[in-house]
Amino acid sequence: MSNETETVFEPQIVAFCCHYCAFAAADLAGSMRLQYPPNVKIVKIPCTGRIDVIHLLKAFEQGADGVYVAGCLEGNCHYLEGNLFAKKRVQHLKKLLDEIGVGGNRLEMYNMSAAMGQRFAEVATEMTERVRGLGPSPVHRRQAAGNPESPDDAVARVSGASENPGERAELADAGERNTVEV
Numbered sequence: 001m002s003n004e005t006e007t008v009f010e011p012q013i014v015a016f017c018c019h020y021c022a023f024a025a026a027d028l029a030g031s032m033r034l035q036y037p038p039n040v041k042i043v044k045i046p047c048t049g050r051i052d053v054i055h056l057l058k059a060f061e062q063g064a065d066g067v068y069v070a071g072c073l074e075g076n077c078h079y080l081e082g083n084l085f086a087k088k089r090v091q092h093l094k095k096l097l098d099e100i101g102v103g104g105n106r107l108e109m110y111n112m113s114a115a116m117g118q119r120f121a122e123v124a125t126e127m128t129e130r131v132r133g134l135g136p137s138p139v140h141r142r143q144a145a146g147n148p149e150s151p152d153d154a155v156a157r158v159s160g161a162s163e164n165p166g167e168r169a170e171l172a173d174a175g176e177r178n179t180v181e182v
């Protein structure tokens with residue numbers, strides 16, 4: 001008997017990439033024709049300091065199995081300390097995801113320079129393999145089961161469950177186009 005979750009699981013990964021470094025590294029990886037999994041959908045941001053916990057939670061709420069933030073190398077943020085703020089937010093949210101049953105390992109922070117095309121490809125592969133090993137996000141497993149006490153509800157509660165159609169559309173778009181800019 002076929003069951004979708006028992007076939008090969010291809011995780012959906014959302015990568016919030018800083019314009020100056022990780023996004024440029026992704027471009028370089030493309031120019032170098034480096035292979036990395038197509039599971040990664042890139043959201044281009046001006047600086048990782050722009051990322052708020054709510055953006056990361058929304059990505060999970062809207063179907064991501066894994067999320068990562070990729071910023072400039074520490075000490076090289078174009079806005080001075082944006083990547084350090086992002087690091088703190090990611091560390092905080094990892095603990096919260098563990099507490100609500102989603103799993104902190106589904107979230108990560110990376111740093112790279114614009115010249116690190118190879119590193120970009122490695123990170124995309126590493127996160128895809130990690131999340132493939134973890135399996136589908138409990139958020140969609142519970143959604144599919146219609147469990148009202150799901151981590152999805154917890155994510156929605158934590159994120160304030162605010163409805164921002166523009167933000168939702170951007171993240172949904174990322175799934176369609178692989179890249180979106182915020």
Ligand code: FES
Binds near residue numbers: 019020021078082
């Ligand atoms: Fe790249 Fe701040 S400008 S992380």
